[in-house]
Amino acid sequence: MSTLQSSSCSSAILEHLEENGPHQECKDVCISSLPKEKSQLSLYDGYWIPTWSMPGVLAFQKYFQARETDILLVTPPKAGTTWFKAILFALVNRMRYLDLQEHPLLTNISHALVPLLDVDIYNKKKVPDLNSFASPRLFATHLPFDLLPTSVKGSSCKIVYVCRNPKDNFVSLWHFMNRVYSTTNSLEEDFDKFCRGVSLYGPYWDHVLSYWKPIIEKQAQKILFLKYEEMKEQPTTHLKRIAEFLECPFSPEEDAKGTINDILQLCSFDNLSNLDVNKSGKWRFPEHNNTLFRQGIDHASFFRKGNSGDWVNYFTPQMTERLDHIIEEKFHGTGLKF
Template identity: 30%
Template structure:
């Protein structure tokens, strides 16, 4: 485990300890109408985030919670490490800087001073976020930074987020799937509405510096997906690199190493990693409600078509 990863694991486990002492009603705060976990962010941090200065070579990885962003982050970091333009010395320098400057794996996490410290990080910075476009710092869109958005079908996302919610000590638990489903459909969960998130990103489907990829297509052919990612960000790899990275970043490989790489978060983050688990959970009425909602919000859109809803969300 890298020294920076050890630090992040320790910080998250400290947050877990804090979360166990906080009453459910104090675990979330609202910022501009969206809920966030209070132990890992704050309204002051989200206000300070407006001062974040993007660089032209920043790599931005975006996605709603539980759409596969942890998996994507590991894939992109391994692709970038294998890039022939990236030296081992540069990698060590970056890891040491991340540790020393106490930066977080998510743009919206940490204390308000984090964005000033991020200025001192060496390039190329890989930055993750669960935020929708209107909450991202303007500098990201004003720069030449590239954004890779990962999307996942709403039914599997909802089920994965439910288990995550009820296992994360920093989030309030739901008493039942039915109670959670109502909250999810109404956007009353951390990071807000899944549908609002995607409806907003749909406006960026033709943006030259934004690439959209689905979780399902990456699962179906990871090597092809990685080649698309590498081409988008300008990473140069050998053919054998793609096969090695695919093996290292398979769900099973990451789950087996999760205790080492993510500490107590390991079992929470890496549950099943499959497509179609929703079929074991959704009732007939919930299926129909989700179908109507998807059609109402994303039916006929370019992003909706990319997601192949008829393939992945019909029993």
């Protein structure tokens, strides 16, 4: 199917939603006719979206009404999502949970506290009521900027975008997918797909550039663009930067009593990965339309190493050269470097 046909099909799906409601589109032949990769990914408006999540993506696009005070965390999958969900939740709610010994992050995986709008909320049987979420509402998504709802693009809600060195991002995603789906996909085969742009919510470079271009176009007041590696290297500096962007800066009193260090310690990889809830729990949603999410994903699957540079233990010189060439080509002239 050509790009034009895929775009026309996308429009037809949205028109179908207008007439038949949020989940009737599951039966629409247009979704099944989207280009697919082994029936697991569907090419939707230029991006490879998990086929099972398409109903949620379409309902999210159609029905989500952003508020000016909303905060949206966006990442490519396995770019530090679990970590940054914890950081943002602790940061935004720091006045609600002053006693760190009873903090929700100690008994809940961060995915339960900061839900993915298109996966956890809208991929159910009816349009959800989001009024119960405390303001500012904190949500997440893996969708590229191009696929965000019009209400998000047109509002002043804040978007925190986090990306990761594509080499580490690929290795982390490869491990995660094999662990969650109990498969042994070849590293070389999946690497070839990644380089061709066939990856979750990819092409990876298109996803990153979809949030980088608005920065170039002077929308910095709406989008904060962060790199996983920078947060690892200078966590205090960047936590302060996030707080200022979200208009909840740390006060001199908080600085004096070490609130920043408390948040960073609470949300550190070592602390989160060793909590009982993250070692033995399961992340499941009984109403979800995907069998994997109904049965549950081990919380431990979301924690591997949390390091930077692990890709050197997996890439051959030929793989490094190939991806370096693609990165140079895709990001040339953008001012963005990895």
